[in-house]
Amino acid sequence: MNPEKWKSIQRGDYEIIAEMIEPGSSVLDIGCSEGELLLSLQNKKNCRIQGVEIDFGQILQATSRGVPIIQHNIEKGMPYLPDRFYDYVILSRTLQVLFQPGKVLEEILRIGKHAVVSFPNFGHYQIRSYLFFKGLMPKSNILPFEWYNTPNIHLITINDFKKYCRDRDIEIQEEVFLDMDSPGKMSGLFNRMAPNLFAQYGIYLLRR
Amino acid sequence: MATETPLLVETQYYNIPENIQLDSGKEFGPITVAYETYGSLNSRKSNAILILHALSGDAHCAGYHSPEDNKPGWWDMMVGPGKPIDSNKYFIISSNVLGGCKGTTGPSSINPETGNPYGLSFPIITINDMVKVQKKLLEHLEIPQLLTVVGGSMGGMQALQWMVSYPDSVYSCIPIAATSRLSAQSIAFNEVSRQAIISDPNYNNGDYYDGPYPEKGLAVARMIGHITYLSDESMHQKFGRRLQFQEELSYNFLTEFQVESYLHHQGQSFVRRFDANSLLYLSKAMDYFDLAAGANSLEKTFSRSNGHYLVVSFTSDWLFPTYQSWEITSALQKLRFPVTFTEIDSQYGHDAFLLEKEQLGALLANFLESTHQQFEEELS
Numbered sequence: 001m002n003p004e005k006w007k008s009i010q011r012g013d014y015e016i017i018a019e020m021i022e023p024g025s026s027v028l029d030i031g032c033s034e035g036e037l038l039l040s041l042q043n044k045k046n047c048r049i050q051g052v053e054i055d056f057g058q059i060l061q062a063t064s065r066g067v068p069i070i071q072h073n074i075e076k077g078m079p080y081l082p083d084r085f086y087d088y089v090i091l092s093r094t095l096q097v098l099f100q101p102g103k104v105l106e107e108i109l110r111i112g113k114h115a116v117v118s119f120p121n122f123g124h125y126q127i128r129s130y131l132f133f134k135g136l137m138p139k140s141n142i143l144p145f146e147w148y149n150t151p152n153i154h155l156i157t158i159n160d161f162k163k164y165c166r167d168r169d170i171e172i173q174e175e176v177f178l179d180m181d182s183p184g185k186m187s188g189l190f191n192r193m194a195p196n197l198f199a200q201y202g203i204y205l206l207r208r
Numbered sequence: 209m210a211t212e213t214p215l216l217v218e219t220q221y222y223n224i225p226e227n228i229q230l231d232s233g234k235e236f237g238p239i240t241v242a243y244e245t246y247g248s249l250n251s252r253k254s255n256a257i258l259i260l261h262a263l264s265g266d267a268h269c270a271g272y273h274s275p276e277d278n279k280p281g282w283w284d285m286m287v288g289p290g291k292p293i294d295s296n297k298y299f300i301i302s303s304n305v306l307g308g309c310k311g312t313t314g315p316s317s318i319n320p321e322t323g324n325p326y327g328l329s330f331p332i333i334t335i336n337d338m339v340k341v342q343k344k345l346l347e348h349l350e351i352p353q354l355l356t357v358v359g360g361s362m363g364g365m366q367a368l369q370w371m372v373s374y375p376d377s378v379y380s381c382i383p384i385a386a387t388s389r390l391s392a393q394s395i396a397f398n399e400v401s402r403q404a405i406i407s408d409p410n411y412n413n414g415d416y417y418d419g420p421y422p423e424k425g426l427a428v429a430r431m432i433g434h435i436t437y438l439s440d441e442s443m444h445q446k447f448g449r450r451l452q453f454q455e456e457l458s459y460n461f462l463t464e465f466q467v468e469s470y471l472h473h474q475g476q477s478f479v480r481r482f483d484a485n486s487l488l489y490l491s492k493a494m495d496y497f498d499l500a501a502g503a504n505s506l507e508k509t510f511s512r513s514n515g516h517y518l519v520v521s522f523t524s525d526w527l528f529p530t531y532q533s534w535e536i537t538s539a540l541q542k543l544r545f546p547v548t549f550t551e552i553d554s555q556y557g558h559d560a561f562l563l564e565k566e567q568l569g570a571l572l573a574n575f576l577e578s579t580h581q582q583f584e585e586e587l588s
Contacts, residue, residue: 026544048544059550060570066578068516068546070537080538 013092013203014040016176017116020205021045025087030074030108031094033058035067042067050086075100077107090116092203096152102164109170109208118203121177123157123196142200158196165206174205215271215288215295217244217281219311224344228306231334238320241345242267242311243303246287247295249351254583256351257293257576258342259283259302260359260366262561263433263490264482266310269302270295285565292569293576298355303345305338305366307489312341315485316417326485328414333489335362335497339369346377355583356576358382360561361528362490365497368536371513372499380516380579382572384561385525387532388506388539389498394527397436398491401429405484414485426484427475434474439524439557443467506539516582517547518575520568522560548575 014037021027023045029038032051041047051069053059062069072078075098089112095101096119108115120142121127130138137147145152158177165172177199195202219242227237244267249256259269261282270287272280287293287300304312307330315330346354357367357378364386371381390398405411408425416422438446447467451457454464463469500506517540521533530551537549552567554560561568 050541050544050546056550056552056567059548060574063518063548063571064574064578066582068548070541070547071550078538078541081542085542 010093012178013118013201016178016203017090017092017118018045020116020174020203021047021088023047026050026085027088027090028052028086028112029090029092030104031091031097032062032067032069035062035065035069037090037092038062038067039065074098074104074107077103078111081111083110084113086112088112088114088116092116092118093120095119096154096156098154101154105164109206113207114173115206116204117161117206118201119156119161120152121158121196121199121202122155123159124200125197128197140200158199158202161202161204165204169208171207172204173207176203177201178203214275214280215246216275217246217268217271217273219244219267219273221311222345222348224341224348228337228340228344230331230337232332234331236331239306239313239341239344240311240317241303241306241313241341243301243345244268244270244281245302245349246270246300247298249299249349252584252587253351253353254355254587255298255580256346256349256354257298257300258346258354258357258370259287259293259300260342260357260363261302261305262359262361262363263487263494264478265304265363266308267302267304267312268310270300283562285562286569286572292573293358294573297580298576299351301345301349301351303342305362305490306341307333307338307486307493309483309486314483315414315489316483325417327417328485330485330489332492334493335365335369336373338493339366339373342366342370343374343377352377354378355580356380356382358384358572359386360384361386361558362494364528365494368499369497371515371517372509375513375515378515379583380518380575381513382518382520382575383533383536384520384568385522385528385533385558386519386536387497387528388509388536389500390494391532394436395495397432397527398495401432401491402488404428404432405488408484411484414488416484421479422484423479426479426482426487427472429484429487430475430478430482431471434471436527437557437559439526439555441524441555442557442559445555446470506535507542510539510543510545514543514545516579517545518571519547519549520561520571521549521551522554522556522558522564523551524555525558525560527558 026048028050030052035051038049042049052072089108127138177195178201222241224239227235265282268281269283270281289296304310307314309316315326319326357370359367364383367381367383370378405425408422410420411422450466452466452469499509503509519533519537521530540547554564556563
């Protein structure tokens, strides 16, 4: 594991998500950790923010920053909220740890006018070659765990996700790919040609 | 902070110059309010915190009344210099509720018209009536807007009522182990407690101040209460099946188990410090508490109560279970008010708000710090 690289992905992720969000909108961030992204959306984009997190330690930190945060397991949904209640619902780096990612995606597309979803791409060529040559469950800088202790139980590829959206009439409004070795958006040939092979990370702006 | 000299405080009294219109329709007065303050009000008046006590609490929530005093206030763990609710930073006010028996006018106070204690001639009061009295105190102290109202259990009910009754006078609210309406289960326990008191032969229709005290009834009421404040797990940890005085079972009905002995002790010590009629009046006020009543929904009730909220529940609290805090939280979320909710992992049951020093303390300190900063920014 390389914490520095992971941090740069995290920052890149936050920056790109922040660019996707219109100023002054209402935002729910699910799995918001210490509320870093929400805080910058509030300060820089004047957004109305609310976080959801399951871990008490993270909630404690978010509270010291003044980020409102509800302790809740999103797998239970938020059935009391009306449709399209928030302008944006963010699910950043959380999809792959959920027991029922499909159910949660449906819920965030219901309660949000837009959903922002980001996840590590399991189709990246290094991961493929790890499995191909070593015959072991792949590990990488952003997927550093062993098979027996990983929280990442639903790993997907960029193409899996695109197919999921296509099959369910979910409109992809914007997609951005990240490569850890060069911070910021991936550009140029690789990006256009084969993100499923070369992107380590995908960020999607969705709408139904 | 162990090195700090103990905080010495004095209970003060304020006589409200006018009568209060009670929810029951009656006008009532005169009312005296017992209160204590800790710390000092800043020049912008942005650091005032009102602490609201639970059923058996009083105005004395922190510090000591004299250097010889060995019993600190009921929330000394949370309130005082260097504590989570820090009297070095905040101006903290704590008062005894209307209907209580610790200095604020209640059924054991002398009715000036008769020269005798009110007893059952004291009017029925509500949580909202308690809050009206607190508002008068705040006006007297010339505090236009509180930074926060905070309390556990019945104190949490008052905190929520503050947001509904005086939304412009409060910036934030911290209901802990609270509910927006008392459940049937809790009303049931309250009724059993009241019946225990009323059926004591010494109760004498509430007029016992000159005669023998309804000691047994009040002690039983407190024993029932105490069971509801603990949890299966905490009782198991604290007492298990251990015997109090002997090694072997004695095959009679004398006190044998530690848990029995504990409850007897709690009952007896309560009798010495609490008025039986006050318990009747305060428990009734809790029974009547239902913020959604009349509005059909909690959201509608809260709709004017824009503020910052910190809602806290405890895993093992079966008297005011987490779902009740969740009802409050989801209503606030639907209103788009900034709300922080957390369920603290605790084995202490309902009493956790008096015992969970580390987790609750850190949460309160963090929330107050950031909320105070936001309040300051909005004032400037």
